[in-house]
Amino acid sequence: xxGTFVGMPAFPEAAHEAVNNPTLRxxxxxATHTIRxxxxxxxxxxxxxxxxxxxxxxxxxxxxRHLDRYLVQLEESVMAAGGTVHWAxxxxxxxxxxxxxxxxxxxSEVVKVKSMATQEIGLNEALEAEGxxxxxxxxxxxxxxxxxxxxxxxxxxxxxxxxGEIRDIFEREMSExxxxxxxxLSDTPAELAEAARLHLRExxxxxxxxxxxxxxxxxDTGTLVVVESEGNGRMCLTLPExxxxxxxxxxxxxxxxxxxxxxxxxxxxxxAERMNPYTSTWTGTTDEDGPGTFHLVLLDxxxxxxxxxxxxxxxxxxxxxxxxxxxxxVYERAGGHAYGSVYPGPIGxxxxxxxxxxxxxxxxxxxxxxxxxxxxxxxxxxxxxIPEVLVHLRERIVQGGPVVHEGxxxxxxPAKGHAAERAAMRAARWAFAHPGALRTGQRLxxxxxxxxxxxxxxxxxxxxxxxxxxxxxxxxxxxxxxxxGGGKEGGK
Amino acid sequence: xxxxxRILGRVRRALADSPGEDTPIERAYLREHGDxxxxxxxxxLAENLADYRAIVHRCTAADLPATLAGMLAARGAKTVLVxxxxxxxxxxxxxxxxxxDRAVTxxxxxxxxxxVVTACAxxxxxxxxxxxxxGPDQGRRRITLVPDHHICVVRVPDQVVSSxxxxxxxxxxARPLTWISGPSATSDxxxxxxxxxxxxxxxxxxxxxxxxxAEVNS
Ligand code: SF4
Numbered sequence: 043x044x045g046t047f048v049g050m051p052a053f054p055e056a057a058h059e060a061v062n063n064p065t066l067r068x069x070x071x072x073a074t075h076t077i078r079x080x081x082x083x084x085x086x087x088x089x090x091x092x093x094x095x096x097x098x099x100x101x102x103x104x105x106x107r108h109l110d111r112y113l114v115q116l117e118e119s120v121m122a123a124g125g126t127v128h129w130a131x132x133x134x135x136x137x138x139x140x141x142x143x144x145x146x147x148x149x150s151e152v153v154k155v156k157s158m159a160t161q162e163i164g165l166n167e168a169l170e171a172e173g174x175x176x177x178x179x180x181x182x183x184x185x186x187x188x189x190x191x192x193x194x195x196x197x198x199x200x201x202x203x204x205x206g207e208i209r210d211i212f213e214r215e216m217s218e219x220x221x222x223x224x225x226x227l228s229d230t231p232a233e234l235a236e237a238a239r240l241h242l243r244e245x246x247x248x249x250x251x252x253x254x255x256x257x258x259x260x261x262d263t264g265t266l267v268v269v270e271s272e273g274n275g276r277m278c279l280t281l282p283e284x285x286x287x288x289x290x291x292x293x294x295x296x297x298x299x300x301x302x303x304x305x306x307x308x309x310x311x312x313x314a315e316r317m318n319p320y321t322s323t324w325t326g327t328t329d330e331d332g333p334g335t336f337h338l339v340l341l342d343x344x345x346x347x348x349x350x351x352x353x354x355x356x357x358x359x360x361x362x363x364x365x366x367x368x369x370x371x372v373y374e375r376a377g378g379h380a381y382g383s384v385y386p387g388p389i390g391x392x393x394x395x396x397x398x399x400x401x402x403x404x405x406x407x408x409x410x411x412x413x414x415x416x417x418x419x420x421x422x423x424x425x426x427x428i429p430e431v432l433v434h435l436r437e438r439i440v441q442g443g444p445v446v447h448e449g450x451x452x453x454x455x456p457a458k459g460h461a462a463e464r465a466a467m468r469a470a471r472w473a474f475a476h477p478g479a480l481r482t483g484q485r486l487x488x489x490x491x492x493x494x495x496x497x498x499x500x501x502x503x504x505x506x507x508x509x510x511x512x513x514x515x516x517x518x519x520x521x522x523x524x525x526x527g528g529g530k531e532g533g534k
Numbered sequence: 535x536x537x538x539x540r541i542l543g544r545v546r547r548a549l550a551d552s553p554g555e556d557t558p559i560e561r562a563y564l565r566e567h568g569d570x571x572x573x574x575x576x577x578x579l580a581e582n583l584a585d586y587r588a589i590v591h592r593c594t595a596a597d598l599p600a601t602l603a604g605m606l607a608a609r610g611a612k613t614v615l616v617x618x619x620x621x622x623x624x625x626x627x628x629x630x631x632x633x634x635d636r637a638v639t640x641x642x643x644x645x646x647x648x649x650v651v652t653a654c655a656x657x658x659x660x661x662x663x664x665x666x667x668x669g670p671d672q673g674r675r676r677i678t679l680v681p682d683h684h685i686c687v688v689r690v691p692d693q694v695v696s697s698x699x700x701x702x703x704x705x706x707x708a709r710p711l712t713w714i715s716g717p718s719a720t721s722d723x724x725x726x727x728x729x730x731x732x733x734x735x736x737x738x739x740x741x742x743x744x745x746x747x748a749e750v751n752s
Contacts, residue, residue: 069724076725093563100559107552110545123708129538181731182722198722205723231723235731242732247641247680263707273679273718273733280675281641291541298707302699303563313721316582317661320733321713322675328710330637331674342541350548449544 052407057376066202066377073201074368080314081365081421087316088306098303099425102359105261105294106349112261112294113340119264123326125336130288132343132448137168139339140253140286144174147284149250155268155278156180157255158362159288159341161193161384162397165253176253177219177245179274181238188215194378194386196364197312202377205229216241242274252278252333256289257361258304259338262297265325266338269308269318279322285333290341292349292358304361307423311363344397350446353434357392359424366418366428372411381408388418392431399447400439406457409435566696567660575659576690580741582662586716587729588737598687598742602651603627605685605738611648615677619670624687625651635673644680650734651685652678655711657694657739658701662716664688664739665701667709675712684734686714690743 060066085091105112117127130136144152152169154160154176166176166187178187185200186193189211193199200208209229216223221241227233254275258267266287268275279285295301309318327336349355367373367387378386382404383394391412395405409432412418418428438445442456535543570578580590593601606614606628614630625632633647653671654664664686666672678684688694695701705711718733729735 073725088567090563090567093560097559097561097563100557104556104559107549109549110542113542113545129536129541131537131540135537179732180722181720185722198725200722208723231726231728234723235720235728239731243645246732247645260707265707271718272720272731274731276675276679276712277732280679291545298702299699300559302702305698305702306563315586315715317586317658317663317713317715319586319714319716319719321711323707323711323713325708325710328668331668331710332676340541342537342544346541346544346548349545352551355548446544446548449540449547 052403053376053380053382053411054407056380056382056404057372057411060377060380061375063377065204067375069202069204070374070377073195073198074374077197077314078368081311081368084310084314084316088310091307094303094307095423095425098307098361098423099359101295101300101303102361102424103356105296106292106355106358109291109294109349112296113291115261116259116264116294117340119260119262120326120336120338121264123264125264125326125338128337128339130339130341130343133163136163136288136339136341136343137165140165140288141169141172141174143284143286143337144169144251145172147251149174151175151177151245151249152251152253152286153177153179153245153249153278153282154183155252155254155270155275156183156199157253157288158196158384159255159290160253163288163341163343165288177242179242179246179278180270181235181272181274184238184242185211188212188219192379193384195367196362196386196389197367198364202379205231205234208234212237212241220244242277246274246277246281249278249282251284251286252282254278254285254287256287256293257308258301259289259294260296260298260301261294263325265298265323267301267321267323269305269321271313271319273320276320276322279324280332282333284335284337285324286337286339288339288341290343291345292360308361308363311361311365311421311423344399346449347399347446348393348396351396351434354392354396354431356426357389357396357431359426360389360393361424362389363423365421365423369417369421371413371415371417376411381411388412388428388432389426392426392428392435395435395439399445400435400454400457406439409439564697565699570659570696572691575696576694576741576743578696579657579659579662579688579690579694582659583664583716583739584662586662587719588662588716588739590739590741592690592741592743595742598624598740599627601740602685602687603629605740606630606649606651609649609683609736611683613647613649615644615647615650615673615681617652617671617673617677620651620653620673621671635677637674641676641680644676647681649683649685650677650681651687653687653689654693656701656704657688657690658696658698659694660697663701664714665705666712666714667705668711669709675710678712678714679733682730682734683736683738684714684717685738685740687740687742690741 128139169176182200195201212223221244223237256266257269309315373387381390385393391408395408400406414429439457442454583590611630616632655667657664717737718730720731721727
């Protein structure tokens with residue numbers, strides 16, 4: 043997987059820097075706590091949340107288990123609806139396909155609706171190298187792009203920036219890219235949004251090529267779905283003559299009906315709304331309504347390798363709602379950049395090392411970027427057991443063992459330089475093998491919260507040297523699980 | 535080997551150890567939330583639309599032309615975009631110049647039009663959502679996107695469903711759909727909600743039924 047943040051230090055060092063940046067911590071804390079509280083209210087509004095969550099999990103598991111079948115079905119239905127389907131085994135191939143498609147149109151600029159898949163493959167950079175300029179049109183992505191920055195949150199990529207910083211970026215950079223910021227721009231969100239509207243509208247109205255991702259692809263109808271708030275998605279999906287969508291192969295749902303689950307759980311989990319302002323669906327092309335040419339690029343880039351891991355594959359259920367980021371005590375302190383990939387937070391900690399393999403220092407350290415408190419699992423609308431995958435990946439890194447890399451079985455050597463973690467793992471394995479001890483340990487931890495040290499003793503010291511220990515949750519996850527029958531009673 | 539074969543091969547090998555049984559999906563979730571009369575469902579739609587900062591009006595079919603004319607005048611709209619199949623009577627009283635939705639109109643031309651009036655395919659009460667399916671009375675997707683003011687007419691109770699599952703049942707996936715819940719919005723700057731980044735900044739919804747005319751809010 044390209045798009046690895048080049049020269050990225052391992053998580054502990056990267057996080058250390060973030061933890062010592064008070065502005066960043068302040069921005070992040072405010073943001074995650076606000077969304078978290080809103081999400082709880084939005085979820086409480088629907089009495090059948092637990093059933094929706096279970097159905098979402100089952101639909102995604104079922105899809106993954108028959109992914110070959112659904113991919114072929116999707117390809118057929120997209121083609122029948124007038125689209126063209128391309129298959130990309132890795133980032134380079136996907137970038138090549140998209141670059142060629144853009145070149146065929148004769149255009150040298152494209153408008154983009156926020157897409158994690160295209161960030162993952164480093165598409166903007168690849169296009170730039172071929173003389174094609176890609177404009178990000180999501181307000182937050184615009185802030186990130188103009189600021190020559192990296193996104194730090196799935197949903198609010200510029201979450202680490204406050205209004206003053208955003209004004210400065212607009213004033214300094216907008217003229218480089220097109221319409222300059224208005225004179226005397228203030229730092230009120232309304233004025234900043236207006237400046238972005240004017241700056242981007244100029245680009246939307248002349249754009250001939252749009253590039254998007256998709257939240258869902260429906261196998262039986264060939265429909266793609268984009269869920270958004272600002273309308274920049276609608277602009278990119280509607281106004282250009284050519285639309286190119288780059289989508290991970292795991293984004294399939296089998297039937298039109300399945301959308302009824304995710305269109306209920308995604309908005310509430312992500313922006314804590316009953317429904318996001320705009321959802322667009324398109325099935326191939328429609329005469330005189332929207333792009334006359336539609337290309338779908340199906341992206342593997344490590345996903346089939348992830349699918350080969352029976353424990354880890356559940357990460358492919360992810361619908362990128364970002365709820366797990368907002369509840370994660372480690373993310374709250376370390377920020378998104380520390381994860382060194384486009385997928386930050388708990389999901390990033392399990393997805394990136396699987397998509398990219400654990401060869402690099404950052405990827406080998408990601409499964410340790412967690413306290414295993416279980417909050418991420420609790421909020422996940424498709425019930426991904428992130429702690430389970432974290433422990434599984436830690437074990438694999440420490441002990442080595444068989445993994446699948448680019449479709450081939452290889453044996454991973456035990457990681458060097460993880461002596462402390464190896465010791466910690468032995469303890470963890472013992473605890474997981476002795477559920478009684480684990481339970482007692484967690485209960486004890488909960489009850490003695492106020493007495494907790496800021497660093498860990500013994501083998502954990504190296505680990506906590508570079509991390510602030512988060513508070514232990516008021517109720518151990520295990521107790522919550524038992525009390526609510528595994529979340530089925532919707533308890534929190 | 536093509537990438538298609540390579541990817542499908544990898545997927546098949548990855549799944550070789552997994553039992554491929556087809557247990558049916560457990561759909562224990564609700565088809566709709568709560569038990570409401572038809573009138574209550576329409577009321578909920580109005581509330582949820584307003585909660586997401588759409589401006590909601592209610593009137594009878596007979597009052598619709600006057601209501602629409604009044605809304606356009608209040609906005610000072612000089613031009614209004616009209617989908618080909620919109621009922622002509624609806625805009626009979628309007629002073630604004632009517633511009634037909636035509637395929638040759640460029641986005642720049644659309645950008646200069648003040649308002650657009652459309653019907654809808656279905657409206658979802660529980661989420662405060664209107665869905666457009668590109669039908670003749672709704673027009674192309676772009677006409678409700680570029681102008682800054684969108685007026686959407688919903689026939690109540692006929693076009694109103696309670697929930698997302700009910701809405702999906704009524705919609706045709708082959709059509710290009712646009713689901714709209716309130717005006718365009720962003721919370722990207724310190725999570726302060728700002729209306730209207732790219733789509734219309736003002737969304738007005740007219741619920742047309744047999745009830746007497748009453749403004750829910752404005
Ligand atoms: S892992 Fe779950 S909670 Fe996290 S982003 Fe994905 S779906 Fe949302």
